[in-house]
Amino acid sequence: MDNSSLSDIACNQTEAWSWLYSMQPFYMSTICFLGLLGNSFVLAVFFLEKRCSSVADIYLANLALADLFMLSCLPFWVVTIINEFYWTFGQAMCQIINVIIGMNYYCSVLFLTLVSVDRYLVLTRPLSHGRDRQAIWAKMICFSIWISGILLSIPAVLFRSVQYLPHLGIEACYLAYPHDGWRLRYNFTVILVGFLIPVPIVSYTSYHIVKVLSSSQRISNNCKNTERKAAFLVLIVLATFIVCWLPYQGFLFLDTLDHFSVLTGCTWGNALDIAEQMATYIGYSNSSLNPFLYVIVGKQFKQRAKEVLRVVLCKRWERGQSGYFNGNVTSRQYESTKI
Template structure:
C-alpha cells in the first residue's frame, strides 16, 4: 500500500497495524494471569471455614468482576488477530461487550468500597455503621451489579455485527442511533468510572493517613498492622490512578473531539490509537488486583495456606489422626504396664509382710 509521506495522516495506518499486531498477545497474557489470580482468590473465599467479613465480600465481588471481564478478552484477542473479523455471532457480540463494559464499571466501584471499608475500620472503629455489616455489604454489591448492567443497556441494544468497508470485514461495532449517545456514554464513564471513585478513595486515604500520624488510638493488633493497612490503601490508589487515569483522560478528549474542539485529521487518528492503548492499560488493573489487594496480604496468605494446604494434601487429616491414635495407644500400653508393675510390687510386698 503506497502512502504519501507528505500527508500528516499517512502514518496512521502503519501505527494501527503495529498496535494490532501487539494487542492479541497482550490481551492473552493479562487474561491468563488475571483469570488464574482472581480464580485463586475466589477459591480461598468460598472454601474458607470462617464466614466472610465485609472486606472479604467486597474483595470477592471485585475478583468476580475482574474474572468475568478478563474471561471475555480472549474473544477480542482472536478477533484482532483475524483483522477485526468477528466470528462468534451477534449474540456473543452483544453479551461479551456488555460483560466487559459492565464489569469495567463494577470493578472500579468495588475497589471504591474496599477503600471505604478501610476508612471505616481504621478511622472510625468505634462508630458502628451499617456499611460494615455483612448483610448490608451483600445488598450493596447486588445493587452495584444491577447498576453496572443498567448502565450498559445501550451496548446490549446497539452492539451488532456489520460489514465495515475500511477493513473489509464483518465487525462487532457499537452503532448508536444518534451521535450524541457517544458523549453521554463518555460522561457516564468519566463520572461513575473515575471521578466518584477517585474522590472517595482519595478522601479515605487522606483521613487514614491523618489518623495514623495524629497518634490517636486505633484498635488494631499493632503498629505494624496499621502501617501495612495504610500502605495497602496507598498502593490501591496509586495503581488505580496509573491504570485508569490515562483512559479517562482519553474519554474526555474524545468528548471534546465530538464538539470539534480539537485539531482535525492527525489528532483524530492519534486519539483513536491512544484510546485503544489506554483501554488495555485499564484492563491490566484487573490482572493486578488479586496480587495488590489480597495475595500480598498476610491475612489472606494465612487463609490460602489453610485452604490449599488441605486441598493439596487431603491425607493430612487422616495421617494426623493415625499419628494421634498410635501415640494414644502407645501411651495407654505404657500406662497399663506401669499399673501392672505397681500391682505386682504391691502383691510382693504383702507376701513378704
C-alpha cells in the first residue's frame, strides 16, 4: 500500500474498509490455495513429461512459475490486512515481497504476449523463423524478461520501507515516493508495459491466428485441428488476463488524474483507493485461473497431464511390487493373491 492509500484510510474510515478487512483475506486465501495447487501441477506436468518442450511450453511454464512466486507472497498480505495493514515481517520482507508481486505483473503480460506471437509465427510463417523458435532462444528470451521484471520493480526496493504512521498508530509496509514525479512514472510504466504495448500486439496476432485457422487452404486438416486447439487455449488465457487486469488499469488511470487534482475530495480519494484495492486482487486471481483454463480448455494439456499421471502411478506401483517381492514373498504366494 502506498502513501495516498494510507492517508485515505485515515481520512475517512468507512464501513467499506471494515468490509474489506473481513472479506478480502478470505478471498485472497482462496485464490492463493487454488493457485499454488494449480500452478504446481502445471509445472510438474511440463517438467516430468519426457518429450522435448516446445517454445510455447517454455513460455507457459515460465508464466506458471511467475504466478507461483506471486501467489506464495499473498499469505503475508493476508496476515497484514487482517491486522489492518500493521506489518510484522520486517524491512527486508517488505521489499522482497513487493518486488516479487510487482515483477509478476510485468513478467505475466510479457510471457502471454510471447505465447501469442509464437502461435502467430507458427501459423503464418512456419518456414521463416525455424532457428529463432529453438528452445535455447526461448529460454534466453525468458531470462531477459525475468531481468526486465526485476528492473521494473526497483521502486519497491528504493521506496518501500517499514515506517510508523502516527495518524494510524501502526507500523506499515509503506511505499513513499520522494515526489509525485516518481508515482506518475510508475503509473505510466504499468499502463504502457502492461496494457498499451501488449494489447495491440496480442490483438493483431489473435486476429491473424483466427483468420488463418478459418482458412482450410493454408494448413492440413490434422494440423489445423491441432493448432486450433492450441490457439484457442492461448486466446482464452489472453482474454482472461485482460478481463482480470482491465479494472486495475482503469483505476490506475483515475489515480493518475487524482494526483493531477483533476479529481479531488477526501470521499473520492477513499472510494478510489478501495476500488483500486479490490481491482488489484481481482487481477491477482488471474494467476490462479490459468491452470484451470489449461485443464478445461486445453485438450492437449489434459492428455499430457494424464500421461504424466499414468507414468508416475505406474512407477509407484512397480516400486510397491518390488518391495512386495523383496519382503520374502514367493511367486506362488504372489499368484495366490491375484484375483
